[in-house]
Amino acid sequence: MNLAGRGLNDEGLFELVAGLRDALQSTPPGHEIMLLELNLSNTKISTTSLSVLSTIIDLSANRLKDLDLSDNLIAIDTKEDERAWEIFLQSFRRCTVMKRLVLSQNDLSNPVAFEIFARVYSQHPRIEENMLLGAPSVGDEDEVTSSLFSMAKSGPKALVSTTEVGSKKACGLRSIPYIIIQEVNMIHLGALWLSFVLEVHHKPDSLMAPLKFGPIAAIIQEYNRSACEGIVYKPNTKLFANGWKLLDASEISRRQRGTMDQSLHLTSSGSDVSR
Amino acid sequence: MSDCSLNLFLLTSFSSRGDDFTPLSPVLNSPKGVGISELTSLRRKFQREAIDTLVQRPQLWSATLRLLLYSRTLLYKTRPVRSSNGILAISRGYMNENGTAVKGVHTGLQNLRIREERSLRNLWTSSTVMKHPSARQIQTRILRYAADPRFVLNDRQVRKIIDYGNDPRSISRERDHRAKDVSHQIWHLLESVGCLSYII
Numbered sequence: 001m002n003l004a005g006r007g008l009n010d011e012g013l014f015e016l017v018a019g020l021r022d023a024l025q026s027t028p029p030g031h032e033i034m035l036l037e038l039n040l041s042n043t044k045i046s047t048t049s050l051s052v053l054s055t056i057i058d059l060s061a062n063r064l065k066d067l068d069l070s071d072n073l074i075a076i077d078t079k080e081d082e083r084a085w086e087i088f089l090q091s092f093r094r095c096t097v098m099k100r101l102v103l104s105q106n107d108l109s110n111p112v113a114f115e116i117f118a119r120v121y122s123q124h125p126r127i128e129e130n131m132l133l134g135a136p137s138v139g140d141e142d143e144v145t146s147s148l149f150s151m152a153k154s155g156p157k158a159l160v161s162t163t164e165v166g167s168k169k170a171c172g173l174r175s176i177p178y179i180i181i182q183e184v185n186m187i188h189l190g191a192l193w194l195s196f197v198l199e200v201h202h203k204p205d206s207l208m209a210p211l212k213f214g215p216i217a218a219i220i221q222e223y224n225r226s227a228c229e230g231i232v233y234k235p236n237t238k239l240f241a242n243g244w245k246l247l248d249a250s251e252i253s254r255r256q257r258g259t260m261d262q263s264l265h266l267t268s269s270g271s272d273v274s275r
Numbered sequence: 276m277s278d279c280s281l282n283l284f285l286l287t288s289f290s291s292r293g294d295d296f297t298p299l300s301p302v303l304n305s306p307k308g309v310g311i312s313e314l315t316s317l318r319r320k321f322q323r324e325a326i327d328t329l330v331q332r333p334q335l336w337s338a339t340l341r342l343l344l345y346s347r348t349l350l351y352k353t354r355p356v357r358s359s360n361g362i363l364a365i366s367r368g369y370m371n372e373n374g375t376a377v378k379g380v381h382t383g384l385q386n387l388r389i390r391e392e393r394s395l396r397n398l399w400t401s402s403t404v405m406k407h408p409s410a411r412q413i414q415t416r417i418l419r420y421a422a423d424p425r426f427v428l429n430d431r432q433v434r435k436i437i438d439y440g441n442d443p444r445s446i447s448r449e450r451d452h453r454a455k456d457v458s459h460q461i462w463h464l465l466e467s468v469g470c471l472s473y474i475i
Contacts, residue, residue, distance in 0.1 A: 111325070115333050119427065122473035192321040193333075195314070196475050246321065249314035 054091030109185035124172030177204035188243035342422035346440025
């Protein structure tokens with residue numbers, strides 16, 4: 001569903017959500033309506049809409065792949081805003097196929113926005129190593145990979161978690177390969193909270209298979225040029241040198257952790273073989 | 276409770292190490308000594324700045340300080356208080372002057388919808404009862420509801436804060452650092468109880 005650029009505003013969104021909720025909840029078996037992508041970019045919606053939107057996100061937890069809320073009026077100024085922001089972020093808890101969440105060009109200048117983001121992130125289920133693509137401990141890697149490619153070919157019916165292995169599914173904010181927060185007026189104290197998330201967020205290539213050539217793949221290639229992996233926070237013009245240093249140090253730490261994890265895998269798989 | 280009041284109470288709070296801003300928890304060091312250590316150092320700097328400058332203190336830190344204050348308050352209720360002791364005097368004054376801490380406990384009790392408030396409050400004045408595991412659980416729940424109704428802290432952090440607050444030895448450690456500035460003391464206190472950041 002692409003509503004980008006329409007003057008929807010909060011009232012319009014409330015009506016949209018009410019309609020969508022009915023449609024998602026009350027369709028007969030075999031005629032299900034699935035919300036796969038929702039583009040609400042530049043629709044003049046504010047933070048008030050976030051808690052309403054969370055019901056739709058939760059209802060589409062196993063289907064929704066892409067949510068674009070960029071260039072809106074989202075700002076975390078009041079206690080009510082904080083609550084709405086937290087409810088919104090929590091609504092991704094059960095989401096298993098999200099590939100991209102875009103929050104760019106909103107006002108997240110209040111550090112509490114990133115504090116709440118870090119808290120919700122910490123509360124979402126951890127991703128176990130065997131849930132990652134390409135992990136040495138994955139039981140039947142070929143099967144997973146082929147199911148992902150078949151998903152890309154055959155569309156919604158084949159939609160499974162990008163990181164599903166057996167009955168276990170990665171879910172929540174931790175499982176979203178691309179979280180885009182460009183130009184959100186982030187300041188260094190917001191970057192402080194983001195640095196904790198950045199340090200542990202898995203890289204996109206371990207959370208999802210490469211996309212086939214197309215518009216979304218082209219956008220993602222553009223993100224990769226920003227030298228950010230997964231959590232895309234460049235550019236953010238309000239962030240000064242020290243903030244960038246902190247985020248750069250987080251990226252270095254993340255890479256070192258990744259290298260250490262790989263060495264551990266190699267060591268453990270080597271010892272398994274020797275047994 | 277205002278952050279200012281918390282600052283007043285916690286002027287004396289943190290552990291007794293002489294080194295400045297050295298974490299109690301082990302810090303991963305990168306092979307070349309860059310990256311992670313620089314990350315830790317920058318984080319400390321930003322955290323100090325946040326304690327010094329932010330009008331609206333991070334929710335995690337506020338909840339931690341509130342919970343610690345309530346835990347301390349209860350500790351003083353169950354032990355003899357010497358008025359000559361600066362820290363205890365601050366705490367006593369705090370309770371007597373505005374009763375905020377006691378009010379917080381009341382809120383917790385109301386949140387739990389427990390009718391027998393009076394008998395439950397007596398738990399803290401009876402050392403025999405307090406030795407019972409279920410009494411400690413109730414105490415923890417009440418303190419948590421009072422200090423952290425939004426559940427910003429996780430279970431591990433709650434336990435650590437209450438244990439720290441109930442440990443009389445922590446007071447003697449804090450006493451040595453009363454001359455340091457407030458942000459220094461608060462930083463070390465938050466670090467001591469593992470609440471400078473969320474456990475991600």
